[in-house]
Amino acid sequence: MGIYGAINSAVSGLAAQATALENISGNVANSQTTGFKRLDTTFSDLVSGGGATQAAQVSGTTFATSRATNTVQGDITSVDVDTYMAINGEGYFVVTQASDVVDGSTTFADETYYTRAGDFERDKEGYLINASGYYLQGFPLDPDTGNAIGDNPTVVRIENQPLSASATTTVEYQANLPRIPDTTDYDGTTDASALLDAGVGTSDIAVADEQDFLDTSVSGGSITIYNENGTAMNVEVRYAKTANYNSTGPVFDEWTMYIGSGGDATNAWYDVGDVTFDTTGELNGMTAGSIGTVNGTSDGFTIASLNIGGTTAANVEFSFANGSLTQYSDPDGTTSSVSLDQDGYPAGELTGVAVDESGRVIASYSNSQQRAVYEIPLATFEAEQNLRRVDGAGFAATTSSGEADLTGGGQILAKKLELSNADIADEFSKLIVTQQAYSANSRIVTSADEMLDSALNMVR
Incomplete structure (x- = not known):
């Protein structure tokens, strides 16, 4: 081979170092690209022929190949966008690209891609799209069970459709009634003066008797509930004591529960039912009133x-479960420890979209409700280093990488982003070595040229 072989080897070195320089250049250019995976360079030698043993051989040429760093995670940084996310560990987001717009609606390509770039934001059509134009895919969730629907992910879309109302079915009620209510009519000495005015009757309170009722009853709290179409209804509760426990009278203290009618022309307060308490203050009996029935338990x-007030709600339960209605002595003579909680809500408009730490897309509504609407899968591969790189920090599966497995992967981190794994300082260090190697190879070419000139001059 001789001098010509040396020139050939040096030229291959120049080409290999040029490839390394190109990778370094691309890495530096993408040092701030979200989810970018740098390409390192691997050099391989080609042994020159000419001998059966190493002693008879000479160093051959070289060539450069790119080495993937998909398994090297970039730094993760916090951001203030609810739909941004990062992957801690293995896996890729499953994405696709738009193919066309038909009648104002986006259609999507059949190809599936994969990316670590989690800078997804909701567009005007409700899709989650990142800065590179990739649309996030996920499993839609059943609104009743919360379980994923189907085995194939679809493009995530959260539309502006309002959340329908849900009627109140249960009011969890807690209160402690005083042993002697401090009503307006209570004279402070005779317990009987704290009882309900007998003139108002034992059922619903007529409008004409409302003031006498208010003077001989105590407040039991209030709460807003909702009927089937989401109309709000203000429920106001009052209690009136109707019997005191003593040695000659009833065995138990007795109270009647009332709910305000909200402006009924005939009745100001409805009789829900009677409750009785034993000497320890525990609830031990219930009797149905004009509008209430004792529930099954x-x-x-x-x-x-x-x-x-003219608005009707059907089948509303006021629950005293777990002993939440009591009659313990209270020096103030008022209802204490009052707590009302209900399970209904009005219709709500979409106010926000976020991703939680379990990898679910959460839709928030103006009625303070939240709904998990999609589950975000992570794709893993048997040989992810063999994925084919595509534009926008994306990858495509190949026969060498294997098919995507959507059952595993690392952890999704909400309001985080994975940065490029290309470090400028490291790239500059490689740049110095590459530049020196390129100069050295060019020096070989120059020296070989001088040697050829010397050989040619020998015959002159």
Whole structure:
């Protein structure tokens, strides 16, 4: 081979170092690209022929190949965008690209791609798209069970459709009634003066008797509930004591629960039912009133049709479960420890979209409700270093990488982004070595040229 072989080897070195320089250049250019995976360079030698043993051989040429760093994770940084996310560990987001716009709606390509760039934001059509134009895919969730639907991910879309109302079915009620209520009519000495005015009757409170009722009853709290179409109804509760425990009278203290009618022309307050307490202050009996029935477990009242101010709600249960209604002595003579909680809500408009730490897309609504609408899968591969790189920090599966497995992967981190794994300082270090190697190879060419000139001059 001789001098010509040396020139050939040096030229191959120049080409290999040029490839390394190109990789370094691309890495530096993408040092701030979200989810970018740098390409390192591997050099391989080609042994020159000419001998059966190493002693008879000479160093051959070289060539450069790119080496993937997909398994090298970039730094993860916090961001303030609810739909941004990063992957801690293995895996890729499953994405696709738009193919066309038909009648104002985006259609999508059949190809599936994969990326670590989690800078997804919701566009005007409700899709989650990142800065490179990739649309996120996920499993839609069943609104009733919360389980994923189907085995193939679809493009994530959160539309502006309002969340429908849900009627109140249960009011969890907690209160402690005083042993002696401090009503307006209570004279401070005779317990009987704290009882309900007998003139108002033992059922619903007529409008004409409302003031006498208010003077001989205590507040039991209030809460807003919702009927089937989401109309709000203000429920106001009052209690009136109707019997005191003593040695000659009733065995138990007795109270009647009332709910305000909200402006009914005939009745100001509805009789829900009676409750009795034993000497320890525990609830031990219930009796149905004009609008309430004792529920099946005898720990609350159910109102089949509650009409307040002309608005009706059906089958509302006031639950005293787990001993939440008591009558313990209270020096203030007022209802204490009052807590009302209900399970209904009005219709709501979409106010925001976020991703949680379990990898689910959460839609938030103006009625303070949240719904998990998609589950985000992570794709893993048997040989991810053999994925084919595509534009926008994306990858495509190949026969060498294997098919995507959507059952594993690392952890999704909400409001985080994975940065490029290309470090400028490291790239500059490689740049110095590459530049020196390129100069050295060019020097070989120059020296070989001078040697050829010397050989040619020998015959002159």
